[in-house]
Amino acid sequence: MRIMIYGGGAVGLGIASCLLKSGCHVDIIAREDTVHSLREHGLLRTGIFGDYSAAPTLFNSFLSLKDMPAQACDYILVCTKSFDSFIAAENIARHKFLLNPTTKIVLFQNGWGNAEIFTSFFFKDQIYNARVITGFSRRSKNEVVVTVHADAVHIGSLFGGDVSCVEKLCEFISKGDIPCRTTNEIEKDLWAKMLYNCALNSLGAILDVPYGVLAENKSSRFIMDGIVEEVFSVMTTADYKTHWLCAKDFLEVFYDKLVPDTAEHKSSTLQDIKAKKKTEIDALNGAVIKLAKRYEMNVPYNLVVYNIIKFIESGESQRI
Secondary structure (H helix, E strand, O other): OEEEEEOOOHHHHHHHHHHHHOOOEEEEEOOHHHHHHHHHHOEEEEEOOOOEEEOHHHOEEEOOHHHOOOOOOOEEEEOOOHHHHHHHHHHHHHOHHHOOOOOEEEEOOOOOOHHHHHOOOOOHHHEEEEEOOEEEEEEEOOEEEEEEEOOOEEEEOOOOOOHHHHHHHHHHHHHOOOOEEEOOOHHHHHHHHHHHHHHHHHHHHHHOOOHHHHHHOHHHHHHHHHHHHHHHHHHHHOOOOOOOOOHHHHHHHHHHHHHHHOOOOOOHHHHHHHOOOOOOHHHOHHHHHHHHHHOOOOOHHHHHHHHHHHHHHHOHHHHO
16 A cells, blocks of 8 residues: 655654554655654654654655655645645646546645645545544654544545545554544534634634633633634535534533543644744634635634734734
């Protein structure tokens, strides 16, 4: 089984570790410093699913697709940030040797709208989405730590594709320690994650606190309630669905189960801001705002946190 990981960040390396432990042939496309570290030291995973290490001889890592051998992949897992979706899709499409008629592209990305970008380059039956609510962080360029885990990775198609095509991939990830399964309800899963991320990610970054603290304070809960109600309203108006019938039902599970399971986690947006990297806010609260404009809806809570993150991201706050 030949699998390419496009994007050697925390999620990409975490999933790669599972596939390597399962005996898959893995090629990793990453930035120069990551490739150098992987080639010299191999890949190390630590954290709640135990330790695993793969020697440099057990996998390949490349700076560019043009450096790879001209062999088709069974699966291409896109693990880039959402703002790089267009570049990733265009780059993969340009290197036609990577794909054969059965190759599936699976998007391990945050936010909403990534699949739409990829369908402008590939047929819909080639594109699958993964819902990941496992927390990964980088201790060094070649080491990933699994910090929290709320539920199995889910993989499915937003376009009615046959999920049996990705069952093998799920088996390999699960065999490598992180539970993974197929689903015919990936749209519901992705919007459930949107509700979760839109409420916690930006606000956790603005206030620089872990998720559990946000849920304990009535002022932050008030803001999160407003964000969730807006996201739910926009989602249902656009005729998308999730696992709950109304925002109130989601919020009960959110505060009773979802936040406690990830109480110590700090948001990826906060991690990006501290690393002075671009955030994924446009694919989270920004995607809700974009969809709301299409239906002439007002989403003031989402607009406020979105614009605060944009201000912080711009670096203007460092000039004060």
